[in-house]
Structures are given as C-alpha cells and as structure tokens.
Amino acid sequence: MRYSYATHLECSVSAQTYDIAKLHGLSAVNKPLLARYDLDALRRAVSREEIATRPADLWRWRELLPVAEPAHIVSLGEVETPLVSLSNSRRPAGFMPPLVKDEARLPTGSFKARGLCVAVSMAKAHGVRRIAIPTNGNAGAALAAYAARAGIEAYCFCPDDTPEINLGEIALQGATVWRVNGLINDCARLVEAGKRVAGTADARLDLRSPAASHRRPIHRLRADRARLRCRGRHRHALGKCRHDRRGYPRARGAG
Numbered sequence: 001m002r003y004s005y006a007t008h009l010e011c012s013v014s015a016q017t018y019d020i021a022k023l024h025g026l027s028a029v030n031k032p033l034l035a036r037y038d039l040d041a042l043r044r045a046v047s048r049e050e051i052a053t054r055p056a057d058l059w060r061w062r063e064l065l066p067v068a069e070p071a072h073i074v075s076l077g078e079v080e081t082p083l084v085s086l087s088n089s090r091r092p093a094g095f096m097p098p099l100v101k102d103e104a105r106l107p108t109g110s111f112k113a114r115g116l117c118v119a120v121s122m123a124k125a126h127g128v129r130r131i132a133i134p135t136n137g138n139a140g141a142a143l144a145a146y147a148a149r150a151g152i153e154a155y156c157f158c159p160d161d162t163p164e165i166n167l168g169e170i171a172l173q174g175a176t177v178w179r180v181n182g183l184i185n186d187c188a189r190l191v192e193a194g195k196r197v198a199g200t201a202d203a204r205l206d207l208r209s210p211a212a213s214h215r216r217p218i219h220r221l222r223a224d225r226a227r228l229r230c231r232g233r234h235r236h237a238l239g240k241c242r243h244d245r246r247g248y249p250r251a252r253g254a255g
Contacts, residue, residue, distance in 0.1 A: 005042040006066040009033040020066060023126040025195070035066040056080045058114055065118055072125035074150040076107035078117055108142045108169075116142035124150045132157065132194055134187030137166030144175035155194065157187035 009018040011027035012034050018024050020035065027033055042063050054060035058078035067073055083099045091097065106113040116139060123131055130153035133143050140156035147154035154175035158167060159182060171177045180187050 001045055003062055003070060004066055004068050005037045005039070005063045006035050006068070007038050008036050009066075010036050023128070037064060058117065067118065067121045067125060069125065072121050074121045074124055074146050075117065076113070076145060076149060078107065078114060079105055081105050108138070108145050110138040110142065112138045112142040113145075115139075116146050119143075120146035120150050120152065123152060128152060130155065132191045134158075134184055134191050135162075135170075136184060137162050137170075140170040140175065140177070141166065141173065144170045144173035148174040155191075157190050159184050159187060 006020055009020050009024060010016070010033065011018075011029060011031055013031040014027065014029050016027060016029075017036075018027070018033060024033055046063055051060055057080060059065070059073065059075065060080075062070075081102050082105075084102050085097045085099055087097045089097055103109075103111040108116075120131070120143070131143065131147055132155040133139060134157050135143070136159060140158060144154050144156060155178070156170050156175045157178045157180050158170070160179055162179065167177055167179065178187075178190070180190060
C-alpha cells in the first residue's frame with residue numbers, strides 16, 4: 001500500500017501543475033502550491049475504519065499528506081486537537097455555544113506546527129540543508145523547532161514590531177533571527193534574495209506554522225537602506241551589508 005496518494009503540485013491561482021518529486025517553493029506566479037491526491041485510488045485502498053484505528057495524530061492521515069516515505073517524517077508529536085464547547089458563554093437565546101479549537105496543544109503552541117511539520121518533512125525528503133521564512137512569530141517558531149529536529153539550518157526574517165516573546169522563542173530553538181526594519185513583505189523579499197544568493201529553500205508552502213539575553217543573538221537589518229551582495233557582481237534589492245560564508249548578511253549588532 002502506498003504511504004501517500006499525492007500525485008502532483010498545483011498552483012493555487014493558475015492551476016499549473018508541478019512535479020511533486022522535485023523541490024519547489026512558490027509557483028511561477030509567486031503563489032502557494034497545493035498538493036493534489038488520487039482520491040479515487042485512496043478510497044478503494046483505505047477504509048474509514050482502518051484510519052480510525054490509528055493513533056490520533058497528524059500522521060493518521062498520511063495518505064492525504066505529501067510525504068512519500070515514513071523515513072522522511074520530522075515529528076514532534078502533532079496530536080489531533082479538540083473542539084471545546086464554550087457552554088457557559090453569554091449568547092442570544094437559541095444560539096448554540098461557540099466551539100473553540102484548542103491548537104495550543106500542538107508542539108509549538110499554534111496551528112502553524114502542522115504546516116511547518118509537513119514543509120520541513122518535505123525539505124528533508126529533498127535533501128535541503130538550510131531553509132528560510134518571513135514570519136510575524138508563530139510560523140518562525142514552528143520552523144525553528146522542526147528544522148532543529150531535522151538538523152536543517154533555519155533563518156527567520158521578522159518585521160521590526162514582532163513581539164520579543166516570539167523572537168526569543170525562535171532564537172532559543174536554534175534559528176538565526178533577523179529583525180527587519182520593515183513589514184512582512186520586506187521580509188519576504190529578503191528570503192527571496194537569500195534563496196538565490198545562499199541556496200536556501202523557501203518555507204512558504206501550502207501543502208494542505210528578551211532578545212539580547214539569548215545565546216543566539218537577534219540581528220537587525222535595515223531593509224530600507226541596502227542591497228544584499230554576494231559572490232562577485234550579483235546584487236539583489238534590500239540590504240547593503242556584508243555576508244557570512246553562507247550568503248546571508250552578517251549582523252551589525254544584536255537587539
């Protein structure tokens with residue numbers, strides 16, 4: 001029996017298809033790629049009853065995830081999270097109690113753990129050694145945790161207003177954290193530039209995730225001033241700073 005019934009990747013906007021056996025980030029039109037599955041074959045091969053006997057975690061649904069081999073799974077224990085009824089909440093007469101899905105039970109405390117669990121598993125399958133993401137906090141924490149588990153270098157680019165607690169969580173889990181003087185789209189441009197310069201993989205996949213005291217410093221980068229430079233004449237927008245040997249800019253100070 002096949003471990004995954006994924007057949008290909010498809011652009012979420014243009015519907016262009018991509019080979020799932022090859023490494024991709026965003027599509028040609030810069031949009032997320034969606035995994036597509038042979039549902040008819042899966043329906044014939046696996047029953048609901050069989051799935052129900054498996055442990056209640058993310059990987060009980062392995063046939064509907066794109067990871068082709070169990071050896072490639074990078075897991076921290078992604079349990080299925082409950083819907084909690086707020087039965088004592090105030091609400092208009094006749095209204096049912098609202099339901100809240102308690103995603104705090106996931107390994108990094110947010111729903112981002114699921115997506116980054118799968119993304120890092122796919123990165124491992126493709127032999128990726130370094131991976132980067134633009135993040136406001138929770139996705140970066142999830143990437144840092146799963147990349148550490150997989151032995152993959154992680155780089156997280158965060159807007160300047162990202163809360164300290166999120167920056168600290170990312171750094172404590174071993175990722176290199178850059179606090180960018182800009183917005184999330186500025187962070188995304190830095191990831192794109194680094195992908196070309198440093199050979200990182202882009203973690204932005206949809207495969208349906210007190211700074212100064214940390215051992216790994218949180219670096220500041222002026223996104224409005226500079227140009228990333230590396231390898232001779234290659235130049236990319238955003239960043240006028242020196243690079244470390246892996247291609248990402250060296251810190252000009254922690255903060």
